[in-house]
Amino acid sequence: xxxxxIIRSGASDVDFALLKNGRLVELHKEEDTNxxxxxxxxxxKIHKPIQGLxxxxxxxxxxxxxxxxxxxxxxxxxxxxxxxxxxxxxxIKDYSLKDxxxxxxxxxxGAISEVLKAGQxxxxxxxxxxxxxxxxxxxxxxxxxxxxxVLVPFSERISISQxxxxxxxxxxxxxxxxxxxxxxxxxxxRTVAQDKKVADLDRDLQNSYERWIQMxxxxxxxxxxxxxxxxxxxxGALLRDMFDNTFTGIHVDNEALYTQIRDYLQEIAPExxxxxxxxxxxxxxxxxxxxxxxxxxGLGRTVSMTKGAYLVIEHTxxxxxxxxxxxxxxxxxxxxxxxxxxxxxxxATEIARQLRLRDMGGIIVVDxxxxxxxxxxxKLFDALREEMKDDRAKHKILPPSKFGLIQITRQRVRPEIxxxxxxxxxxKQGEVDAPxxxxxxxxxxxxxxxxxxxxxxxxxxxxxxxxxxxxxxxLFSIRLKxxxxxxxxxxxxxxxxxxxxxxxxxxxxxxxx
Numbered sequence: 001x002x003x004x005x006i007i008r009s010g011a012s013d014v015d016f017a018l019l020k021n022g023r024l025v026e027l028h029k030e031e032d033t034n035x036x037x038x039x040x041x042x043x044x045k046i047h048k049p050i051q052g053l054x055x056x057x058x059x060x061x062x063x064x065x066x067x068x069x070x071x072x073x074x075x076x077x078x079x080x081x082x083x084x085x086x087x088x089x090x091x092i093k094d095y096s097l098k099d100x101x102x103x104x105x106x107x108x109x110g111a112i113s114e115v116l117k118a119g120q121x122x123x124x125x126x127x128x129x130x131x132x133x134x135x136x137x138x139x140x141x142x143x144x145x146x147x148x149x150v151l152v153p154f155s156e157r158i159s160i161s162q163x164x165x166x167x168x169x170x171x172x173x174x175x176x177x178x179x180x181x182x183x184x185x186x187x188x189x190r191t192v193a194q195d196k197k198v199a200d201l202d203r204d205l206q207n208s209y210e211r212w213i214q215m216x217x218x219x220x221x222x223x224x225x226x227x228x229x230x231x232x233x234x235x236g237a238l239l240r241d242m243f244d245n246t247f248t249g250i251h252v253d254n255e256a257l258y259t260q261i262r263d264y265l266q267e268i269a270p271e272x273x274x275x276x277x278x279x280x281x282x283x284x285x286x287x288x289x290x291x292x293x294x295x296x297x298g299l300g301r302t303v304s305m306t307k308g309a310y311l312v313i314e315h316t317x318x319x320x321x322x323x324x325x326x327x328x329x330x331x332x333x334x335x336x337x338x339x340x341x342x343x344x345x346x347x348a349t350e351i352a353r354q355l356r357l358r359d360m361g362g363i364i365v366v367d368x369x370x371x372x373x374x375x376x377x378x379k380l381f382d383a384l385r386e387e388m389k390d391d392r393a394k395h396k397i398l399p400p401s402k403f404g405l406i407q408i409t410r411q412r413v414r415p416e417i418x419x420x421x422x423x424x425x426x427x428k429q430g431e432v433d434a435p436x437x438x439x440x441x442x443x444x445x446x447x448x449x450x451x452x453x454x455x456x457x458x459x460x461x462x463x464x465x466x467x468x469x470x471x472x473x474x475l476f477s478i479r480l481k482x483x484x485x486x487x488x489x490x491x492x493x494x495x496x497x498x499x500x501x502x503x504x505x506x507x508x509x510x511x512x513x
Contacts, residue, residue: 002248006289007235007261009254016238017291024294026356028238036062036126036136039145039231041215043222046120049112056116057135058124061225064135068124070112074141076154077115078103083154084121087219095216097184102154121224131412132317144208144229147240147268148193148201149177151208155186163191176201182209192244239264241392245272251289253279297440298357304441305350308448309343313354319363322351326369340369341376345383352387361393361412370404381406438467438501439478449505449513450486458491459513463503465494 006017018026036042042060046068049056057065074080079102086092092100106115116122128137144151158177160170173189180202181187193201215229222228231237235257243265252258258278265273279285286292297304303311308327313320324347326339351366371377377400384406385397394411401407442461449455463471471478471492483489491508505513 001246003246004249004251004289005238005242005247006285006291007250007252007254007257008285009252009257014235014254014257015286016235017286017289018242019289019291022290023353024291024298024357025353026242027295027359030235036060036129036227037231038126038129039237040126040227041142041229042124042126042138042225043219043228044122044124044225046116046118046122048118049116051111051113054112056112058122058138059225060124060126060136060138061227062130062135064130064133066124066126066136066138067134068138068140070110070115071108072127072137072139072141073106073112073115074139075105075108076102077106077140079154080123080140080142081120084123084219087216088121090220095213096182097153098182100184102184123219123228128412143188144211145240146204146208148190148196148204149208150188150190151205151212152186152188153212154184156184157186158189159186160189161191161193164189164194166194169194173201177205180205185209235261236264239268243269245269247272247275250276251279251285252276253285293440297437298354300437302437303350303354304437304444305346306444307342307346307452308445309346310441311347311350311354313358319365320360322354322364322366324366324368337371337373337376340371341373341380344368344371344376344380348380348384349387352384352391355388355395355408355410356391356393359393359412361410364408364410366406366408368400368404368406377404438503439471442503443482445505446482446486446490450488453513455513458508459488460491460493460506460508460510461503462493462495462498462506464498464500465496466500467503468492468494 002019002021004019006019008015008017014030016026016028016030017024044058044060044066047057047059047065053069055067055069058068060066079100082103083092083097083100087095122140123142124138124140125142126136127139130136142153158174158181160173164170164173173193176198177187177189180198187205211229218226218228239261250261252261255278258276262273262276265276279288281288284292286295301313303313305311310325310327312323312325314323324344326343347366347368354360355364368380371380381397381399388395388397391410396409398407442463446459446461449459461471479490479492507513
């Protein structure tokens with residue numbers, strides 16, 4: 001398996017594309033703005049506690065106040081508020097917490113008005129960026145993430161990632177962290193810490209600890225609101241969170257960024273520095289790795305899959321709905337149950353990819369094709385869970401309902417990726433799918449006819465005149481590429497009566513294929 005990260009640098013933003021075996025599975029963007037990012041720590045003031053919501057609105061410098069629910073305060077809130085007060089007044093100048101006396105934990109079922117007041121200063125961390133009409137979601141349970149360990153102030157607890165299953169390794173990591181962690185801090189051990197040496201873990205922990213000290217130095221002079229600790233840039237954060245020894249290549253088209261990434265890998269994985277390559281071709285990097293094409297064909301309302309099946313993805317304010325359709329695959333199988341099961345398994349793989357690719361969050365309802373077999377429904381549920389195992393976002397999948405629906409909840413911390421995949425309709429008002437998406441669907445159906453149906457006769461494609469011209473234009477046309485690839489010449493017949501997206505494959509005698 002190949003696993004590559006392709007990085008395109010623009011004037012004001014950087015795009016990241018994660019490919020597995022050449023297939024786009026994640027897409028991220030870092031914009032050069034001062035907007036809030038997940039992980040930023042802010043020095044802020046309580047604007048207004050709302051008893052009915054058991055939450056408070058907090059001014060963090062965004063146009064809409066941030067939302068802080070009681071359950072996001074963290075049990076060590078009293079210790080945090082005491083620390084802020086004493087640091088601001090100059091009573092505390094040693095920020096190590098080794099001599100700081102922790103306060104009792106707050107009541108986990110308490111009321112917001114019992115612990116917070118309007119105008120009170122507080123340190124908060126962004127846990128969800130502003131989405132739609134909502135302001136950011138915040139927490140006062142602070143954490144500073146490193147590559148292997150997460151530092152949690154005002155705690156003594158050591159937690160270990162559930163993905164580390166080996167009991168002996170868990171115990172080894174717990175003993176190491178217990179011996180190196182500073183007093184007054186808890187630690188969360190991340191999955192990538194597995195099998196790492198003491199020196200690597202200690203260096204990572206010291207880096208996070210130093211970031212805490214530098215942040216605390218800004219509190220006495222800090223204005224309200226102000227950002228006093230920034231999450232590392234998106235490049236560093238992505239490499240920190242997703243990089244592992246399965247990566248086979250990192251390609252970047254900017255020399256400064258190339259040097260920065262090599263330096264970062266030299267620290268965290270020196271044996272893999274050589275997989276970082278500087279891209280210098282005149283062909284744009286996303287074109288070279290076929291990413292632009294995959295973005296156009298993979299982020300529209302309709303998503304084509306193998307064997308003629310497709311998904312329809314609809315977005316509403318409350319939830320996302322995904323409908324699974326068999327398309328022309330329904331003619332290929334012996335019976336309806338077999339067709340439904342085959343298409344549903346293909347859809348499970350594509351749905352897991354689409355959730356990561358679009359960074360869809362909240363409630364997702366999937367309408368799979370109905371199956372009468374309980375065993376097949378269980379196999380589908382297991383397959384979907386297995387496909388989503390690599391998804392880094394927190395998620396939960398419920399078993400199929402009586403109506404054949406599967407419900408998924410997936411953590412959403414940033415706005416969903418929304419890329420325009422439609423173009424102006426040349427024959428009517430409004431918009432239609434971009435031609436490249438239509439051509440991909442036509443090509444998929446053509447392959448079905450040639451390879452799956454084993455049809456050896458002549459093939460005629462009936463299609464709208466505009467698309468017919470697009471397929472035949474130029475010396476090295478799309479039709480010629482089909483001929484070179486499939487060794488079959490496709491007759492293209494323009495049909496004025498067809499709509500822009502309508503097409504039919506027929507035999508030479510006019511029989512539909």
